[in-house]
């Protein structure tokens with residue numbers, strides 16, 4: 409263990425970017441009970457825990473159905489397969505997303521096309537999206553990056569005009585809302601990740617798709633078990649992507665405190681924003697009528713290396729989400745030659761930096777970061 413402050417007056421020497429141990433300790437009793445329940449029952453995959461969690465998640469998000477799967481990447485792939493996408497079909501997403509969004513598109517057999525984002529909130533830019541949509545576009549994947557819904561109303565309106573379904577990448581935005589409506593319910597399908605770093609994190613991998621379209625939900629249930637309708641009868645070509653009972657039980661326990669956890673993240677964000685008021689570092693914009701869940705607290709700075717170095721000297725760990733836009737990744741350079749310029753995403757990738765933000769940060773640690781921001785930014 410590091411010499412961290414305990415919130416009771418001890419000096420803070422280090423603020424780590426994430427701390428899973430604390431998240432576990434915060435709920436150890438409930439997590440152990442959930443795990444014990446699964447061991448006791450001996451039902452390990454696609455059982456009652458999974459069904460309970462799916463019902464809880466659908467209710468939480470405000471969707472009619474939720475279908476668990478093995479990861480967030482799989483959730484996106486399954487959503488695209490449920491829409492019957494495949495070879496030759498194009499899917500538009502934004503250039504500043506993380507790689508799994510794009511990996512899921514190619515895994516589904518479709519072709520990714522990138523569009524740009526807006527300079528204020530780093531969200532998908534509807535004008536750029538309009539330019540990226542072509543005759544072969546069969547889906548649009550806006551990414552609610554960092555924990556905030558982008559202009560999802562405009563994106564859905566534009567897609568509806570062209571008859572193109574919207575699949576929301578909500579991996580960073582569980583509980584985020586726009587106009588009181590939660591991420592994942594605007595498009596035809598919403599995709600979630602329960603990777604341990606996410607706001608709702610499993611003790612391993614997990615994911616889910618939500619939809620209020622019952623036909624799509626039925627298709628997803630088959631697709632995740634090799635296209636199986638009834639035992640040994642395979643009606644469609646599927647994959648193996650299931651959420652196991654252990655993860656589902658843990659996730660149900662954690663879901664019960666997700667609203668409170670997201671509230672704590674917002675309270676920390678308020679402190680950071682206050683500390684940044686007078687400085688030159690600029691937090692990304694909070695869009696109107698949004699409930700941000702601050703999966704990440706992202707700033708834009710002129711000299712990122714100097715900024716990160718100054719925080720590092722004060723024991724504060726920072727990360728960059730993400731330093732390289734998709735089309736500059738060696739694996740995806742072919743996407744640089746797309747229909748629209750991606751200049752905003754390119755510029756943001758050079759300027760963004762993320763601060764530690766998670767519910768288990770102590771008040772002393774938050775104060776320490778805020779004081780550092782006042783001194784450095």
Ligand SMILES: *Cc1c(COP(=O)(O)O)cnc(C)c1O
Nearest residue numbers: 479480481508509579580601603
């Ligand atoms: C984490 C993440 C994913 C992928 O989720 P995994 O569970 O790691 O497969 C996809 N999109 C975004 C925006 C993410 O943050």
